[in-house]
Amino acid sequence: MTTSVNTTARLLITCPDKSGIVSAVSNFLYNHGANITALDQHSTAPEGGTYFMRLEFQTPHLDLSRQVLAQTFADAVGKRYQMDWHLSYASDRKKVAVLVSKYDHALLELLWRWSRGGLPCDITAVISNHEDLREAVEGFKVPFHVVKVSKDNKVEAEAQVQALLQGNDLVVLARYMQILSADFVHQWPHKIINIHHSFLPAFVGANPYQQAYDKGVKLIGATAHYVTADLDQGPIIEQAVERVSHGDDVETLRELGEDVERNVLARAVRWHLEDRVIVHGNKTIVFS
Amino acid sequence: MTTSVNTTARLLITCPDKSGIVSAVSNFLYNHGANITALDQHSTAPEGGTYFMRLEFQTPHLDLSRQVLAQTFADAVGKRYQMDWHLSYASDRKKVAVLVSKYDHALLELLWRWSRGGLPCDITAVISNHEDLREAVEGFKVPFHVVKVSKDNKVEAEAQVQALLQGNDLVVLARYMQILSADFVHQWPHKIINIHHSFLPAFVGANPYQQAYDKGVKLIGATAHYVTADLDQGPIIEQAVERVSHGDDVETLRELGEDVERNVLARAVRWHLEDRVIVHGNKTIVFS
């Protein structure tokens, strides 16, 4: 359902599974004038599991300010059920920066969808270690920064990138061909999304299309995941595949794969922006 | 999530959309000892729409008998929100009869999944207008009845079929090549599921694979829908397609299509059995 972005709030909850949670949360919202327009839940086990919930509600008739609503919810419901919860408002658009190297397909898909209103965020900057995509990015009126990376300046370069990223809510690696340090990653917990050009966990690491070709697989894929300190091992958000055949060489795999990458990354980013993803251990709950 | 079939109840609700429904329903259930393990909702419009809800809850700690629970819900919640609602228990297995002619693929898929526990129902009978499939059906220990249909005995034949169907909760047309009368259909509102071998609304009527071949489509499909008095026009439950090419003749389309029919029908029947389908006008809400 399309609902007005201006009046939509979202509540994400993780807590020990217990009877009465839906009732407690929906009561609280109803009593304060919220109209629940979407509700999804998941529990990891019938008994003793972890419980996850996502609600969308409409705010025009709320009887509390945002700040008081949050505090009241914490006191009245959150503490009682030991909830880890997050309340956000669709009108607070997330700030997003994109890191990229030379391949443009994933980046352009994001910029294009964003420019047409399909990604509810502000894209504040594109940062690359190469000059190549400046014109394409600036055509969308988005600032483009180059931070060159070499063997000798890795630490300084990362610091420079970090400085440019300040103030953003999400970092998207749209085929950024540099490995980020563990330090860097730890500063953005579940706030960096990467697109890997294989169906993970198959073909971790470099040149997955060559690996796929050498193995002779009949499907190639792409995986969008949150970045953790373990290369290509973070929680998977979305995956898709495309059929290939013996007749496709590595270059054709790459071409077919780029279309999959575009779609997978765009979906993962949108779901993150709409607060549809909850990370639990090394897995995700996606209320799509 | 797999939950015990013995303790699961399901509540389906249709009503005018209004603030407070989730709260009212979840409160009621919580207060009577039910633990909500699944909840889906849908509204047709942000304002003034129709609201649909499906809940699964666990019954071990219910403080009321089934009968009193239903009456209390009607009094406390149903009337207040003008709900059309339906409460069922997974332990009450639905009784299902299958009508079939000579093609066996859709029937065998159902019998096979059912025999392996994949369709939560009792298949009470298979009725055909031909003898051909008797051995296959009886191999599953399911009674097989033949009711021959000719130009001259249509009315009597239908009456005979009706008599055999008494006591069932659902009738599945697994490629039954007879058109049921409007009278017959009206006695089974949203309780007859048909598999049509095309992607409806394309190729209504006879011989859709020939129609698809003549048209040169690049995908063929199948559609499971509730039967209404209008041929092939009832509410669609599920659809799927398969890619075909210029190299496929009608016979090959039929073979490829049969696999699609099997899967589509099996999904639609399972969803119906699990109370996941609500009919609204000529459309369905499927909480799958």
Added chain:
Amino acid sequence: MTTSVNTTARLLITCPDKSGIVSAVSNFLYNHGANITALDQHSTAPEGGTYFMRLEFQTPHLDLSRQVLAQTFADAVGKRYQMDWHLSYASDRKKVAVLVSKYDHALLELLWRWSRGGLPCDITAVISNHEDLREAVEGFKVPFHVVKVSKDNKVEAEAQVQALLQGNDLVVLARYMQILSADFVHQWPHKIINIHHSFLPAFVGANPYQQAYDKGVKLIGATAHYVTADLDQGPIIEQAVERVSHGDDVETLRELGEDVERNVLARAVRWHLEDRVIVHGNKTIVFS
């Protein structure tokens, strides 16, 4: 297989099916120094059918000029087998013009793929009945022409469009919301490709997403086809679908559908450019 575009020739053949065709054609090419690198064939029937063939061959060692090769083939093989045949060279890039109205998704997908080398053609012009997309098109360094169409100037407008199209090999309707006259269409036999935003033959005509929503289908689709004088009835080149649900409103169907349209149209245009499509009656043979 990636082969050099500069040395690739393609031969498309339609003729009555007869024994010996493969032998005659491959012999001819071999004897004149051509190396066959791809060969596809199709026959409509085991006996008395129509036969279709597509060959790709490499030209570096050809012993005849293009003109003499064609004449020699006609004399030595074409006449003997009553062939309708077409010989083309990948280095002769086809000239393509695109007609569009206001929706940009299909157009931009083409321009984007083209700018990255994914569509082997020269896009010579984009013609629209609205100004809206000028900036987007000119950003790709492609000339943009506006020919306004109203109730009163249909004939003149078409004449103006025709004039602009002169010299092109293919016209693509990338969501051009004007119906072309039969006269216009007859001048471009199998040289106009349209993208229709439904899974034809379902939902012919205006507003197919609304039609799909009203019908409650569980998949929406798109169809690329050659334009004939019958609206939305020309030979289908490619189709694809995307799964939708009761939760998707018309706007969401449109968004999901646009992605399908983009992919379907891009594939159809590429196949046409690579001489992979043969029209036979109202159907296509696609050697993809």
Added chain:
Amino acid sequence: MTTSVNTTARLLITCPDKSGIVSAVSNFLYNHGANITALDQHSTAPEGGTYFMRLEFQTPHLDLSRQVLAQTFADAVGKRYQMDWHLSYASDRKKVAVLVSKYDHALLELLWRWSRGGLPCDITAVISNHEDLREAVEGFKVPFHVVKVSKDNKVEAEAQVQALLQGNDLVVLARYMQILSADFVHQWPHKIINIHHSFLPAFVGANPYQQAYDKGVKLIGATAHYVTADLDQGPIIEQAVERVSHGDDVETLRELGEDVERNVLARAVRWHLEDRVIVHGNKTIVFS
């Protein structure tokens, strides 16, 4: 195209790529009265690659006996182009034995398709290390043998299985939960097809559905491959996937996966039976 099984012959060729092969082969066949009804080819590289070809031809007007045809082809064409080639006749139905443990889904899919004419072979025997599936198999009038396997009798058990397999052309492992010895495998080069219940190379080894669940992948898959001495590493024939979500537990993954396994194995076996698969190193060429 459906062509008569009684008159169809198939020629599979692997050789160094060279100009003139299509011409030589098609000439040879034409000159001896064969009518080519299907032709596929593939080359691994534009220059210096390996060339693969599959032809189907009709035999009614052949002017040579099978034996003389083969000898003549070897002399006239095969030697000249250093071909590794294989000539077979659709009327010589391949003999197939199936090994299985307790899971019935893959086995039943094969038996069912076979009983309906969808797998052109003779299924001569089903061999299991358990009694469980006897009734199901014997219902198809196929002999069922039990060879119990324990830690202590592995060698004898394999010998017993080998004895039962004598005379067959293909062995299908339809979820046979025993690892075959390298010795055993070497006696059936590219003549054992296994279905592995993951999208290889992801999740090699035991319990792939548990592995997939633990990893949190969003698609699960199945892979049919020829068995080599390296566990789950043989040439891949076919793969497919199905979408899953956080809501699916291991048991649900298993259920969804079984449908994928059924389809993937059935396709791979059919392609093998129709001589559509050529093994090249650790990869396959599949002319499907």
